[in-house]
Amino acid sequence: MTSYVAAIDQGTTSTRCMIFNHEGRVVAVDQREHEQIFPKAGWVEHNAEEIWENTRRVAAGALAKADLTAKDIAAVGITNQRETALVWDKATGKPVYNAIVWQDTRTDKIVTELGNLGGGQERYREKVGLPLATYFSGPKIKWILDNVDGAREKAEAGDLIFGNMDTWVLWNMTGGADGGVHVTDPTNASRTMLMDLDTLQWDAEIAGEMGIPLSMLPEIRSSSEEYGKVREKGALAGVPIAGILGDQQAATFGQACLSPGEAKNTYGTGNFMLLNTGTEKVMSQNGLLTTVCYKIGSNDTVYALEGSIAVTGSLVQWLRDNLGMIATAAEIEEHARSVEDNGGAYFVPAFSGLFAPYWRSDARGAIVGLTRFVNKGHLARAVLEATAFQTREVLEAMNADSGVSLTSLKVDGGMVVNELLMQFQADILGVPVIRPVVNETTALGAAYAAGLAVGFWKSEDDIRNNWAQDKQWDPAMDDARRDREFRNWKKAVTKTFDWVADED
Numbered sequence: 392m393t394s395y396v397a398a399i400d401q402g403t404t405s406t407r408c409m410i411f412n413h414e415g416r417v418v419a420v421d422q423r424e425h426e427q428i429f430p431k432a433g434w435v436e437h438n439a440e441e442i443w444e445n446t447r448r449v450a451a452g453a454l455a456k457a458d459l460t461a462k463d464i465a466a467v468g469i470t471n472q473r474e475t476a477l478v479w480d481k482a483t484g485k486p487v488y489n490a491i492v493w494q495d496t497r498t499d500k501i502v503t504e505l506g507n508l509g510g511g512q513e514r515y516r517e518k519v520g521l522p523l524a525t526y527f528s529g530p531k532i533k534w535i536l537d538n539v540d541g542a543r544e545k546a547e548a549g550d551l552i553f554g555n556m557d558t559w560v561l562w563n564m565t566g567g568a569d570g571g572v573h574v575t576d577p578t579n580a581s582r583t584m585l586m587d588l589d590t591l592q593w594d595a596e597i598a599g600e601m602g603i604p605l606s607m608l609p610e611i612r613s614s615s616e617e618y619g620k621v622r623e624k625g626a627l628a629g630v631p632i633a634g635i636l637g638d639q640q641a642a643t644f645g646q647a648c649l650s651p652g653e654a655k656n657t658y659g660t661g662n663f664m665l666l667n668t669g670t671e672k673v674m675s676q677n678g679l680l681t682t683v684c685y686k687i688g689s690n691d692t693v694y695a696l697e698g699s700i701a702v703t704g705s706l707v708q709w710l711r712d713n714l715g716m717i718a719t720a721a722e723i724e725e726h727a728r729s730v731e732d733n734g735g736a737y738f739v740p741a742f743s744g745l746f747a748p749y750w751r752s753d754a755r756g757a758i759v760g761l762t763r764f765v766n767k768g769h770l771a772r773a774v775l776e777a778t779a780f781q782t783r784e785v786l787e788a789m790n791a792d793s794g795v796s797l798t799s800l801k802v803d804g805g806m807v808v809n810e811l812l813m814q815f816q817a818d819i820l821g822v823p824v825i826r827p828v829v830n831e832t833t834a835l836g837a838a839y840a841a842g843l844a845v846g847f848w849k850s851e852d853d854i855r856n857n858w859a860q861d862k863q864w865d866p867a868m869d870d871a872r873r874d875r876e877f878r879n880w881k882k883a884v885t886k887t888f889d890w891v892a893d894e895d
């Protein structure tokens with residue numbers, strides 16, 4: 392009897408395998424962190440072989456914890472940190488360079504040069520829905536081909552292939568150099584800058600401008616269909632791999648945001664708010680991204696507007712790892728509760744420049760409003776508040792682009808256990824914030840995509856019916872204070888602009 396579906400969640404800081412039952416509840420989870428490699432200021436890399444090894448181990452670990460075998464698993468779905476780019480040799484399976492992570496800013500010159508060809512930051516937006524920015528995969532692939540010895544020649548000869556982490560995991564799970572399937576889905580492909588949002592095919596013109604041979608790129612299939620079976624002799628051997636969704640789109644699916652106008656906000660390493668816009672592709676006028684939300688089998692493509700914030704939970708990690716100010720992420724709440732407010736301090740974490748709605752790669756982080764009054768508690772608050780303020784900026788852009796005002800916000804991700812943050816979020820947005828019972832919506836969304844493909848779940852109604860609310864926070868801040876705080880935040884943001892000059 393196959394009573395369960397598994398999901399591999401290959402995230403920025405860790406890789407998880409989760410097993411779900413038919414009610415969409417978590418049966419087992421296993422997780423392993425991988426190294427964050429920072430070779431230079433602004434550079435962020437991952438060792439893709441370490442990630443693949445972790446994937447194998449967590450798959451075995453989750454099954455063992457649940458006392459299950461591959462025979463109990465109907466299908467496996469893959470979800471992943473998006474944009475992170477890897478190029479590898481298809482004959483040996485060896486990466487030619489570490490994976491370049493979405494947060495990495497090394498491609499800023501490439502991005503400026505491409506913009507200078509005409510159209511600036513908006514050069515490709517009409518086709519791909521994205522502004523030209525270091526965030527996306529295309530410029531990262533170009534950097535690898537331009538900078539790794541012999542890579543361009545090998546790529547042109549057809550020996551090298553590209554993938555985001557979904558493709559890397561899928562290729563290895565289905566046999567690697569021995570017949571691995573080289574496939575991605577439209578949610579991931581829509582983050583490369585190389586996919587046409589209407590045709591869901593690679594755009595030869597853009598790939599040509601970036602000097603990327605089309606032969607390197609994976610085939611784009613739907614987000615929910617059988618791509619192959621797990622080939623390697625591992626825990627999940629023989630199980631069909633039947634779902635792929637980029638992690639933020641997976642969370643949208645897992646949160647049952649399946650109708651136009653429904654949105655979720657995920658609080659992880661960064662924050663990502665997605666609004667389902669149905670089969671309509673809304674082009675943002677306010678600094679958001681247009682992206683594929685999901686494509687289930689042969690159904691019509693569903694699109695989303697997205698507000699991406701680069702640094703939220705990772706600011707808490709920074710406080711822990713770089714400053715040693717807290718021993719665990721959870722400790723930040725205790726410090727923040729020791730004071731009434733931020734004491735006048737605002738922390739703008741523009742560590743990777745600023746993403747939505749600004750798209751300023753010349754910005755860098757700043758703490759402003761400091762006086763001798765400010766203590767550790769105030770800084771802890773400023774760190775948490777930065778997440779909430781950035782979320783309000785994105786929500787305002789979303790309301791302006793869609794013409795619909797969101798009346799509540801569904802939330803999930805690692806930071807939403809922080810009750811002080813959730814209350815402040817509701818206060819600063821002025822709308823209720825709602826957390827579901829299953830907070831692991833990313834893995835759940837990938838499991839749903841896989842389970843739908845093999846008939847384990849029959850329709851999207853099963854997903855809607857499985858969703859349940861855990862807790863709601865209602866706004867309690869008066870309007871005058873809300874406006875003052877937000878005004879101060881916006882002023883603080885302007886202090887981070889123009890920090891990195893071209894010659895840097």
Ligand SMILES: Nc1ncnc2c1ncn2[C@@H]1O[C@H](COP(=O)(O)OP(=O)(O)O)[C@@H](O)[C@H]1O
Nearest residue numbers: 402404659660704705707708720721805806809
């Ligand atoms: N109690 C907490 N308060 C604030 N932030 C937290 C708390 N617990 C975890 N975090 C943050 O949440 C993030 C982890 O969330 P997660 O959803 O697992 O991230 P990802 O999927 O991006 O790897 C980390 O950046 C961590 O700093």
Ligand SMILES: O=P(O)(O)OC[C@H](O)CO
Nearest residue numbers: 402403472473659660661
């Ligand atoms: O790994 P996460 O959860 O931080 O998500 C990263 C995003 O997919 C980047 O676009």
